[in-house]
Amino acid sequence: MLARLLTFLAVTLVTVPAARAADECLVCHSALGDTPSTMYPGDIHYRKGISCSGCHGGNPESSDPERAMDTTAGFIGVPRGNAISTACARCHSNAAQMKRWNSSVPTGQLEQLQASVHGKLSIEGRDRIAQCTSCHGVHQITAVGSPKSPVYPSNVVTTCARCHNNAVYIRSYNPSLPVDQLEKYRTSVHGIRNAKGDPKTAECASCHGSHGILSAKDVKSSVYPTNIPSTCERCHADPGYMKEYGIATDQYAKYAKSVHGVALLQKNDLGAPACNSCHGNHGAAPPGVESVSKVCGTCHALNADLFSASPHKKAFDERHLPECETCHGNHAIIVATDKLLGVSPEAVCSRCHSTADFPRGYRVAATMRALIDSLETSEAIADSLVENAEQKGMEIGEAKYKLREIRQARLESRTMVHSFNEEKFDAVVTKGLTVAAWVGGEARNALAEYVFRRIGLGVSTLIITVLAVALWLFIRRLERKQVREETVTNNSSIS
Numbered sequence: 001m002l003a004r005l006l007t008f009l010a011v012t013l014v015t016v017p018a019a020r021a022a023d024e025c026l027v028c029h030s031a032l033g034d035t036p037s038t039m040y041p042g043d044i045h046y047r048k049g050i051s052c053s054g055c056h057g058g059n060p061e062s063s064d065p066e067r068a069m070d071t072t073a074g075f076i077g078v079p080r081g082n083a084i085s086t087a088c089a090r091c092h093s094n095a096a097q098m099k100r101w102n103s104s105v106p107t108g109q110l111e112q113l114q115a116s117v118h119g120k121l122s123i124e125g126r127d128r129i130a131q132c133t134s135c136h137g138v139h140q141i142t143a144v145g146s147p148k149s150p151v152y153p154s155n156v157v158t159t160c161a162r163c164h165n166n167a168v169y170i171r172s173y174n175p176s177l178p179v180d181q182l183e184k185y186r187t188s189v190h191g192i193r194n195a196k197g198d199p200k201t202a203e204c205a206s207c208h209g210s211h212g213i214l215s216a217k218d219v220k221s222s223v224y225p226t227n228i229p230s231t232c233e234r235c236h237a238d239p240g241y242m243k244e245y246g247i248a249t250d251q252y253a254k255y256a257k258s259v260h261g262v263a264l265l266q267k268n269d270l271g272a273p274a275c276n277s278c279h280g281n282h283g284a285a286p287p288g289v290e291s292v293s294k295v296c297g298t299c300h301a302l303n304a305d306l307f308s309a310s311p312h313k314k315a316f317d318e319r320h321l322p323e324c325e326t327c328h329g330n331h332a333i334i335v336a337t338d339k340l341l342g343v344s345p346e347a348v349c350s351r352c353h354s355t356a357d358f359p360r361g362y363r364v365a366a367t368m369r370a371l372i373d374s375l376e377t378s379e380a381i382a383d384s385l386v387e388n389a390e391q392k393g394m395e396i397g398e399a400k401y402k403l404r405e406i407r408q409a410r411l412e413s414r415t416m417v418h419s420f421n422e423e424k425f426d427a428v429v430t431k432g433l434t435v436a437a438w439v440g441g442e443a444r445n446a447l448a449e450y451v452f453r454r455i456g457l458g459v460s461t462l463i464i465t466v467l468a469v470a471l472w473l474f475i476r477r478l479e480r481k482q483v484r485e486e487t488v489t490n491n492s493s494i495s
């Protein structure tokens, strides 16, 4: 009974924020003047009334070192490797335990860490790559919202970089993993603001997470292509959060509906750009006016090459107009159609070209549109003639095959628009028109032959029918004649 009472008292004393006087560990160690006890009063655990024994075990009520630091009283000495995180998890992965301090901070960090890329085995031995103390420190642990915390936004970048900037260390794990994240980050809009002490811009943990960080190649990672737009959206689509910066918050909404967003987010096409394809990962910044076509050109190489050789290159550079963006926009890029081309009000060309302003471009725009329209009409006609002939069972394989060439020429011409050169454009369209004319001719011949065969069949059927009738009549006549002759012979024999 007494023993039970004593255990009860012991447990409550260890776990309930009791009077600090009970911490003999701190008293004696402070007298020793060692670093842990000197630092400890700045630690959140100290302020919560947690004794040295909260992590190290032992009996904090005894001033006798033997009894205080006795393994039978649970003293673990100095934890190393995974034992460190296990010691933290005794409280931090135990919600009931944390309730005793009226804590509402989330729990379960150890389980997340174990499942993360940092939960893999370290090179040295049997322990994880990172322990709780790798990021939070020890003996001076603070609330993560405190500017003194090593995981506070302005500090976390160097906390992560301690390992990630260390080329020798990182290469021992993965020789192809870059070690330039902090360096690039420092040049980005995010990094510049972060260095000035702004805690609201993106830092390592805002994009990667903290305890559950995964490899960028993992489909569940917050920086896997299909997840990136929503990772950026968390801040960039929140008008309240972004208010003080005075920049638009519509990038995600526009992007999600764009040809790129639909391809990536709905069709799972990893070839389509996510936010970071254009803005960079760690160098996240708006692509500078001059480099926009470089960004688009990494995927749309032909368009970019043609543009660079076109008369618009110089004209746009002189006017500081971004190359592709001027006509296509950036986040709300839609499927390009012929409507963009020409001199109608909806065509992009007519934004700058008219009979009064830059009239040569106006004329060329009108010609280009007329050319591509005629190619499309010819293609449609060739298509329907081939289909018609095929339905009638005519052999038209080669013409059908050549339809592809027309289609190819049409696609090429859409790209060739970017030469903004009438002759080059005309050459591609003419190639398509020539094939279309040949295919149309073949299909028409096949249809004519079909008609010819139909008439031939009709005529021969008629002739055969006439012959058959004539034959039948002839046979009938023969038969009647025979009957008549037989009657005559019979009559003569009777008589």
Ligand code: HEC
Residues within 6 Å of the ligand: 024, 025, 026, 028, 029, 032, 052, 053, 056, 057, 058, 059, 060, 062, 063, 064, 065, 068, 069, 077, 078
């Ligand atoms: C009366 C003094 C005294 C008390 C009480 C005391 N310690 Fe110590 N502790 C020492 C001394 C002395 C050392 C040895 C220092 C050395 O070896 O450099 C030590 C060493 C340690 C070490 C390092 C052990 C190692 O293997 O290096 C830890 C951890 C420690 N104490 C924690 C505690 C905890 C927790 C308590 C309370 C449960 C406690 N101490 C109570 C005096 C004390």
Ligand code: HEC
Residues within 6 Å of the ligand: 025, 026, 029, 034, 036, 037, 040, 045, 050, 051, 052, 053, 054, 055, 056, 078, 079, 080, 084, 133, 138, 139
């Ligand atoms: C929140 C948990 C926690 C608390 C509370 C805590 N420690 Fe520690 N202590 C650790 C961990 C973890 C290590 C091992 C750190 C490492 O690997 O560098 C450690 C290491 C030590 C060491 C060895 C230092 C060294 O450099 O090898 C001593 C001594 C020590 N602690 C004493 C204390 C004393 C005294 C207190 C109370 C004033 C205390 N600790 C409170 C977690 C804690």
Ligand code: HEC
Residues within 6 Å of the ligand: 044, 045, 048, 050, 054, 055, 084, 085, 087, 088, 089, 090, 091, 092, 098, 101, 102, 103, 104, 105, 132, 133, 136, 137, 138, 141, 142, 143, 144, 145
């Ligand atoms: C004896 C239980 C216990 C142990 C062991 C323990 N903690 Fe804590 N920890 C707490 C409590 C209680 C708080 C305060 C929570 C609050 O403010 O609501 C806390 C707070 C923290 C915070 C600040 C959270 C915030 O509010 O931002 C961090 C970080 C932290 N602990 C890390 C650690 C690490 C790392 C270890 C191991 C080296 C550890 N803790 C060991 C109980 C413990």
Ligand code: HEC
Residues within 6 Å of the ligand: 085, 088, 089, 092, 105, 106, 107, 109, 110, 111, 113, 118, 130, 131, 132, 133, 134, 135, 136, 144, 151, 156, 205, 206, 209, 210, 211
């Ligand atoms: C790779 C670095 C890293 C490691 C390892 C790490 N943490 Fe954290 N921790 C963070 C960051 C960064 C935050 C800040 C909150 C955020 O941005 O999610 C944080 C926040 C916390 C908090 C505040 C509540 C919360 O979850 O946001 C606690 C408590 C905490 N960590 C405990 C631990 C414990 C316990 C371990 C070991 C099991 C651990 N941490 C390991 C980086 C780390």
Ligand code: HEC
Residues within 6 Å of the ligand: 117, 118, 120, 129, 130, 134, 135, 156, 159, 160, 161, 162, 163, 164, 170, 173, 174, 177, 204, 205, 208, 209, 210, 213, 214, 215, 216, 217
């Ligand atoms: C204790 C050293 C250490 C710390 C601190 C650390 N990391 Fe790591 N991290 C590593 C190692 C080692 C790897 C490589 C693991 C592997 O690929 O085998 C890694 C891997 C990663 C990866 C996956 C890379 C990939 O795509 O394969 C990301 C992302 C990452 N860390 C981000 C962070 C962030 C963010 C922080 C800070 C919150 C951080 N790390 C803190 C050591 C560390």
Ligand code: HEC
Residues within 6 Å of the ligand: 157, 160, 161, 164, 177, 178, 179, 181, 182, 185, 190, 202, 203, 204, 205, 206, 207, 208, 216, 223, 224, 225, 228, 276, 281, 282, 284
């Ligand atoms: C604005 C968001 C963002 C921030 C801030 C950020 N990262 Fe990244 N990080 C990414 C993206 C996106 C990728 C993945 C790119 C890919 O698909 O290869 C990445 C990849 C990584 C990788 C894998 C190797 C590589 O470079 O591709 C590591 C390691 C990493 N980040 C660490 C960090 C560290 C450390 C910091 C802080 C200094 C940080 N990141 C800040 C978005 C970010």
Ligand code: HEC
Residues within 6 Å of the ligand: 189, 190, 193, 200, 201, 202, 203, 206, 207, 228, 231, 232, 233, 234, 235, 236, 245, 247, 275, 276, 279, 284, 285, 286
């Ligand atoms: C934690 C919130 C947060 C996250 C997550 C975030 N950003 Fe930012 N971002 C900001 C803030 C705040 C600014 C500063 C705005 C300013 O100074 O104009 C900014 C600035 C930018 C800018 C420069 C805007 C300009 O013209 O000034 C770009 C581009 C950008 N972010 C892209 C991204 C991309 C891409 C991602 C995802 C990979 C991302 N951001 C994730 C908060 C965030």
Ligand code: HEC
Residues within 6 Å of the ligand: 229, 232, 233, 236, 247, 248, 251, 252, 255, 260, 273, 274, 275, 276, 277, 278, 279, 286, 287, 288, 289, 292, 322, 325, 330, 331
């Ligand atoms: C196809 C390339 C591309 C993609 C994908 C893209 N952006 Fe942009 N973004 C741009 C260009 C180009 C600019 C304008 C740069 C300029 O005018 O200097 C820009 C500008 C910005 C700006 C500055 C403010 C503004 O609206 O002008 C922010 C913030 C931004 N983008 C965030 C994002 C986010 C978040 C995503 C993903 C949801 C994203 N971007 C996807 C190309 C892209």
Ligand code: HEC
Residues within 6 Å of the ligand: 259, 260, 263, 269, 271, 272, 273, 274, 277, 278, 292, 295, 296, 297, 298, 299, 300, 324, 325, 328, 329, 330, 333, 334, 335, 336, 337
């Ligand atoms: C990471 C590669 C990538 C980058 C960078 C990129 N795109 Fe795209 N883009 C694609 C893919 C893939 C498609 C096809 C999507 C679909 O149709 O499913 C596409 C489609 C388009 C289309 C519609 C094509 C059509 O047939 O109508 C236009 C226009 C376009 N992109 C313009 C741009 C511009 C302008 C930029 C730069 C601001 C850019 N793209 C950057 C990959 C990229």
Ligand code: HEC
Residues within 6 Å of the ligand: 293, 296, 297, 300, 303, 304, 305, 307, 312, 323, 324, 325, 326, 327, 328, 336, 337, 338, 339, 340, 341, 348, 372, 414, 415, 416, 417, 418
């Ligand atoms: C002066 C306006 C203008 C500029 C500048 C411009 N485009 Fe276009 N783009 C068009 C028009 C018009 C079309 C539609 C052609 C059609 O379908 O008839 C088009 C179509 C496209 C297409 C779909 C056709 C194809 O090639 O697959 C892509 C992709 C494209 N543009 C990318 C770009 C890129 C990348 C840049 C920058 C290097 C760029 N555009 C610059 C006007 C422009």
Ligand code: HEC
Residues within 6 Å of the ligand: 311, 312, 315, 316, 321, 326, 327, 340, 341, 342, 348, 349, 350, 351, 352, 353, 358, 360, 361, 362, 364, 365, 368, 417, 420, 421, 422
């Ligand atoms: C943002 C304004 C702008 C848009 C949009 C634009 N252009 Fe231009 N274009 C110019 C300027 C400026 C010049 C240079 C005129 C000069 O220097 O005389 C030019 C020159 C040209 C030229 C060369 C004319 C010559 O003198 O040799 C052609 C062809 C042309 N544009 C066609 C087009 C077509 C087709 C479109 C639509 C797809 C288009 N442009 C859209 C501004 C624009």
